[in-house]
Amino acid sequence: MTSDGRFFEVERTTRETSIRLKFTLDGTGRTDITSGIPFLDHMLTLFAVHGFFDLEIQATGDHADDRMDCHHAAEDLGICLGKALEGALGDRKGIRRYGEASVPMDETLAHVALDLSRRPFLVYHTPKLIERLGRFETELVPEFLRAFCQHGGVTLHVGVPYGENSHHILEAVFKAFGRALDQAAAPDPRRAGVPSSKGSL
Ligand SMILES: [Mn+2]
Numbered sequence: 001m002t003s004d005g006r007f008f009e010v011e012r013t014t015r016e017t018s019i020r021l022k023f024t025l026d027g028t029g030r031t032d033i034t035s036g037i038p039f040l041d042h043m044l045t046l047f048a049v050h051g052f053f054d055l056e057i058q059a060t061g062d063h064a065d066d067r068m069d070c071h072h073a074a075e076d077l078g079i080c081l082g083k084a085l086e087g088a089l090g091d092r093k094g095i096r097r098y099g100e101a102s103v104p105m106d107e108t109l110a111h112v113a114l115d116l117s118r119r120p121f122l123v124y125h126t127p128k129l130i131e132r133l134g135r136f137e138t139e140l141v142p143e144f145l146r147a148f149c150q151h152g153g154v155t156l157h158v159g160v161p162y163g164e165n166s167h168h169i170l171e172a173v174f175k176a177f178g179r180a181l182d183q184a185a186a187p188d189p190r191r192a193g194v195p196s197s198k199g200s201l
Contacts, residue, residue: 006185008087010080016072017061023084025185027054035059035077037070039136040144043174044077050103051178066135074140075147082151089185092116097195099184103176108163110172112180118153118201122146126160126169133167141170145177153201 006025013019029049033041036059048055057080063073089095100113122145129138149156158177163169194201 024054078147101179
């Protein structure tokens with residue numbers, strides 16, 4: 001595995017959104033993100049900075065219309081980030097496969113555990129969130145993450161046992177998500193092949 005080669009670019013256009021996303025697994029946390037949803041830009045920046053990924057996103061679509069919600073953009077951004085992870089990971093040989101992180105943010109604690117298993121699954125438990133942060137509907141976080149898992153081949157568990165402030169809760173989730181993914185995707189020098197007793201992922 002060459003650590004500087006783990007990069008993938010996705011371009012995806014539908015009648016609902018048009019997205020260009022560049023993802024570097026072994027980056028430095030450099031970001032240039034304009035999704036059209038400022039709160040989601042903030043969350044994806046935290047994900048990249050704390051995971052040491054480079055992430056560029058340009059997204060346009062029906063979410064620019066104030067009469068529409070952000071659902072299509074959130075789901076399609078999850079699809080594109082998942083596809084980019086799948087492409088950047090390649091054959092998944094020699095990686096740690098599992099990652100986990102607990103991240104506090106003031107009164108909140110978020111725990112994320114993930115498996116780069118090619119078994120898409122999302123488990124998501126948080127305290128009740130306020131409906132909206134900016135113009136972003138907080139119920140779209142699991143929609144984004146589910147699409148990411150589906151297209152990235154990831155089992156992802158998000159648990160927030162306690163927390164009060166919705167911004168803090170989601171911020172801790174995205175930081176922990178970045179840290180856990182960084183750990184799982186990192187090379188394990190003891191592992192020559194695919195990290196599975198079955199011999200394939
Ligand atoms: Mn913040």
